[in-house]
Amino acid sequence: MFVAVDENLWAVYDAMGASFVDHAADGAYNAHYDRPAVLAAIGAVEGLDVLDAACGPGFYLQKLVDAGARVRGFDASEEMVRLAKERVGGEVDIRRADLDSTLPYDDESFDLIVCALAIHYSSDRSATFGEFFRLLRPGGRCVVSTGHPASDFARKAGSYFDVVMESDTWNISDTESYEVRFWREPLSSLTAAATDSGFVIRSLIEPRPTESMLERWPEDHAELSRAPAFLVLDLLRLA
Ligand SMILES: C[S@@+](CC[C@H](N)C(=O)[O-])C[C@H]1O[C@@H](n2cnc3c(N)ncnc32)[C@H](O)[C@@H]1O
Numbered sequence: 001m002f003v004a005v006d007e008n009l010w011a012v013y014d015a016m017g018a019s020f021v022d023h024a025a026d027g028a029y030n031a032h033y034d035r036p037a038v039l040a041a042i043g044a045v046e047g048l049d050v051l052d053a054a055c056g057p058g059f060y061l062q063k064l065v066d067a068g069a070r071v072r073g074f075d076a077s078e079e080m081v082r083l084a085k086e087r088v089g090g091e092v093d094i095r096r097a098d099l100d101s102t103l104p105y106d107d108e109s110f111d112l113i114v115c116a117l118a119i120h121y122s123s124d125r126s127a128t129f130g131e132f133f134r135l136l137r138p139g140g141r142c143v144v145s146t147g148h149p150a151s152d153f154a155r156k157a158g159s160y161f162d163v164v165m166e167s168d169t170w171n172i173s174d175t176e177s178y179e180v181r182f183w184r185e186p187l188s189s190l191t192a193a194a195t196d197s198g199f200v201i202r203s204l205i206e207p208r209p210t211e212s213m214l215e216r217w218p219e220d221h222a223e224l225s226r227a228p229a230f231l232v233l234d235l236l237r238l239a
Contacts, residue, residue, distance in 0.1 A: 009121040009181050010098075013056070013077035016178055021057045021083055023172040028217040030117070034145050034230055035059065037207035038116050041143050041234050045069040048111040051135060054099060054118030058084030061092060064114070072110075074103070099128045103135060110135050113142040117230070120146050120182040125190065129197035133237055142199065142235040148206065148228045149187045161186050191233070199235035206231055 013020060024030035038060070046068035052060050055073035057080055064071045065088055074097035075081050084094050097104050099115075099122040113132050122128040132142045153160045163185040171177045191201060209224035223229075 008076065008098075009123075010054075010076035010080075012178050012180050013075075014079040016172065016176075017079045018083065019172050019176055020080075023170075024056070024059065028213055028220045029229065030059070032210050032213045032217075033207060033220075033224060034117055035063075036210050037205060037230070037232050038114065038143055038145050039063060041203070041205055041232050042112065042114060045112060049109060050112045050114065051105065051110045053103075053113055053115040053132070054121070055084050055094065056080050056116075056118075058087035058094070060114055060116055061088045061094070065092060069112075072105070099131075100124060103131045105135050107134050108137045108140075111137060111140050113140070115142070115144045117145055117147075119144050119190075120184070123183070125183070125185070125193040126196055129194045129199060129235075132235075133197045133199060136237040138237055138239045140237045141202070142194075142233075142237070144194075144233045144235065145230050146190070146233075147182065147184070148231045149185065149190065151227055151229050152184045154227070156184060163189055187231075194233060194235050198237065200238055202234040202236050204231060204233055 045064055048069050050064050050069040050071045052071060052073035055061050055075050061071055061073050061084055072093040073084060074095045076098045078096055081094055081096050095104060113136060119125055119128060136142060156166055158164060165181055166184045167179055167181045169177050170180050206228040207230060209221045213221040
């Protein structure tokens with residue numbers, strides 16, 4: 001089954017539903033590459049007010065709740081919101097909201113915003129970073145992971161400096177493939193979207209594959225040891 005989705009970029013996640021959970025729960029790139037890198041960048045969260053932006057089915061929400069944070073989350077996909085609620089139960093405020101719109105939270109509500117593997121679905125990254133800046137208290141941090149622009153460029157045609165919508169086919173099971181569209185842009189454009197919104201870059205992390213990948217996915221481990229697929233931005237709202 002091949003599913004092409006022509007509406008909003010997040011609509012494919014409604015279509016993937018529980019299949020995305022199976023794909024991401026213990027998959028090489030989500031569970032053994034992105035999450036270890038992002039969680040290491042985040043550090044201790046006990047007692048912090050944390051927003052999980054584009055929370056998907058709630059893998060980060062669960063980790064953050066377990067680590068003692070006061071967590072809220074949102075996603076544009078109704079199905080991801082439902083799956084996230086199923087994962088963490090009724091205690092956590094999880095809403096349907098869109099990275100492309102004003103987010104339904106008050107100014108300076110959070111100490112930390114986590115946005116894993118989703119900023120590339122926002123059609124206006126500057127506006128999204130602007131919203132994240134508004135929602136953070138002074139001194140608050142925003143940790144964002146996304147596709148590495150160099151790796152996305154290497155897989156695609158055109159100029160590295162293009163800001164273009166790209167499309168990948170995800171074969172997430174033996175029987176299901178989905179067309180997943182996303183924005184590709186140069187690194188300078190992504191970082192400018194953050195810094196023009198007022199953020200200072202604390203660090204830019206190019207993750208290395210974890211040892212846990214070596215035995216189960218040796219080819220992915222070798223490839224990710226050669227070139228990064230994702231990057232992590234650790235951003236600070238100073239004042
Ligand atoms: C690759 S998943 C990542 C989910 C989660 N952050 C994680 O790492 O497990 C991307 C998520 O972004 C959500 N998404 C895509 N576009 C969005 C938008 N415009 N606003 C809010 N969420 C969006 C999708 O529905 C999906 O749940």
